[in-house]
Amino acid sequence: MTETAGSATHGARQWLLLGAGPAHVQVLQALAAHPVAGVKITLVSAHASQWLPSRVPGFVAGHYSAQTCQWPLEPLVQRSGVQWLRTSVRALDASARTLQLDSGRTLPFDWVSINVPGIHHRDLVEQSLPGAREHGLFAHPQAAFCALWPQVLAMAVQRPLRFTVVGAGATGIELACALQHRLPSASITLLSGAHPPGHSYPHALQQRLLQALKQRKITVLQDSALGITATTVQLGCGAELASDVTVIATPRQIPHWLLDSGLALGRDSLMAVDDYQRSTSHPWVFACGDVCSTPPRADSGSCLTNNLIATVAGQALTAPAQPPTRWQVVSLGQRTAAATWRGFTAQGAWVWWLKNWQERRWLNPLCVPTPPDTNQPPGA
Secondary structure, eight states: OOOOOOOSSSSSEEEEEOOOOOOHHHHHHHHHHHHTEEEEEEEESOOOOEEEEGGGHHHHTTSOGGGGGEEEEEHHHHHHTTTEEESOOOEEEEETTTTEEETTOOOOOSEEEOOOOBBBHHHHHHHHHHHHHHHEEESSSSSHHHHHHHHHHHHHHHOOOEEEEEEHHHHHHHHHHHHHOOTTTTTEEEOOTTTTTTTTTTHHHHHHHHHHHHHTTOOOOOOEEEEEEEEEEEESSEEEEEEEEEEEEEEEOOOOOHTSSSSOOOOOOBOOTTTTTTBBBOTTEEESSTTSSSSOTTTTHHHHHHHHHHHHHHHOOOOOOOOOOEEEEESSSSSSSSEETTTEEEEEEEHHHHHHHHHHHHHGGGGSSSOOOOOOOTTT
């Protein structure tokens, strides 16, 4: 299936890449090997490097240095030959095919692809959780969280800290376990809301996660947070929980500029996309990753690359094959992890090492030179 539409620009056709997430990394790698003629390609990303989301808990736990959790963009951009605008997006008008940047510049485009991380809207979180904006440590965006993490470590040098993690999905569980491993003298409470931790996972994996939390002496409360102060969390049951650092690990959201773009939204107010990873309302807009309502795929980057290039060439798009069963893995802090695949579950150091090997295999070609990774805490 090929989508034909009139050009929104004059002269060279414009193809914008918003964000430098893992899928767009594969796009840039493909462009380095096989440049696309007749189109001007521009990457819009404000940061010089990008964090690999699955490595953030390992960074908190002290397994990895910051360098071994992210990749620099400059070498990748230079090899691909695209233009790089180091700025953020202010607004996207999907119907008019225009992008407004924080610098005030407006870019017209023929096609745009979106691969940006999910975030927490502090104003929306503040409405349901008063005090979160001032006193909460937001897990998303992850680059901001990791930038603040050294300040938390500095506080922990002074005295044992009391942590509360609000949200018991994968992010909350992994961060709670990472905190316990890095700061064993700290007390850690995980607030899971109306459901037990990891309730979206198969029952067998849920049981492994609950047992791991118990073994690590992480207190699990099936309760909600109603408000946050500098030293407490107000619980739904009416009690106050002492908390020096309250981590907000609730489900991430799409940026405001996507909410206001006119694009169709689907499940959980995320972008609705078809089998070709195009917006269901604006077929010149492609997206994958955190902002989409479809589950992530291991081959999403290669599928996106093929369909973007096919679109520019006016060729038929290719729907990805039926996705294989994806293994789900949750890090447990102590260089161990639990995983599920096709109804089977497993847990142990070998699961963590397999996850670590996959991450290094993906990261190393992007880093020049390849960063050392001794799996030791920085300075150890």
